[in-house]
Amino acid sequence: AQSVSQHNHHVILSEAASLELGCNYSYGGTVNLFWYVQYPGQHLQLLLKYFSGDPLVKGIKGFEAEFIKSKFSFNLRKPSVQWSDTAEYFCAVVTSGTYKYIFGTGTRLKVLA
């Protein structure tokens, strides 16, 4: 069965530290990849997405992610986090041509001021 793994469940960083959240998926075919974020008290919203083309995609608020097909990975990065980045982050995959989105278990990020 297809699955998405987010290995970091809880991450605590100080402001200005660099961030990398891991995401791996299990599926050998064509996929679309997403990172969603849920800030405290807000709706789940799109951070960035990869459909095709340049494997390095840039999203809102200085986030970026790199799709490495050979590693089945789509890790999220930010060079310098801010207190306002405190949120829960979800990686999601949908197999091309289907409606079945598969989400990871999420990573709770806390940034200390």
Place this chain on the structure above:
Amino acid sequence: SQTIHQWPATLVQPVGSPLSLECTVEGTSNPNLYWYRQAAGRGLQLLFYSVGIGQISSEVPQNLSASRPQDRQFILSSKKLLLSDSGFYLCAWSPIAGVGETQYFGPGTRLLVL
């Protein structure tokens, strides 16, 4: 612009009681609609999706059901709630333009079954 509404925001129900959660989308036509359950530490689990009125696909067999009586209305129901139905239920929509598109989520309903 498009908006998505869910109600109620919070619900406490006894075991064995029925359930009806409603989701409506404004500002778009023919959206794909989805119901998810979010449990702590388990991420989002896709329950149902719909590509049109009356068209429902179930991803997880359980005592829940979904219906789409109108183009922009999606309802999650149960005849008899179980304790294990407690959780956070999210509705989402995506454009019909293509499969695998970005999803837009509602505010969610927190359900507690006692």
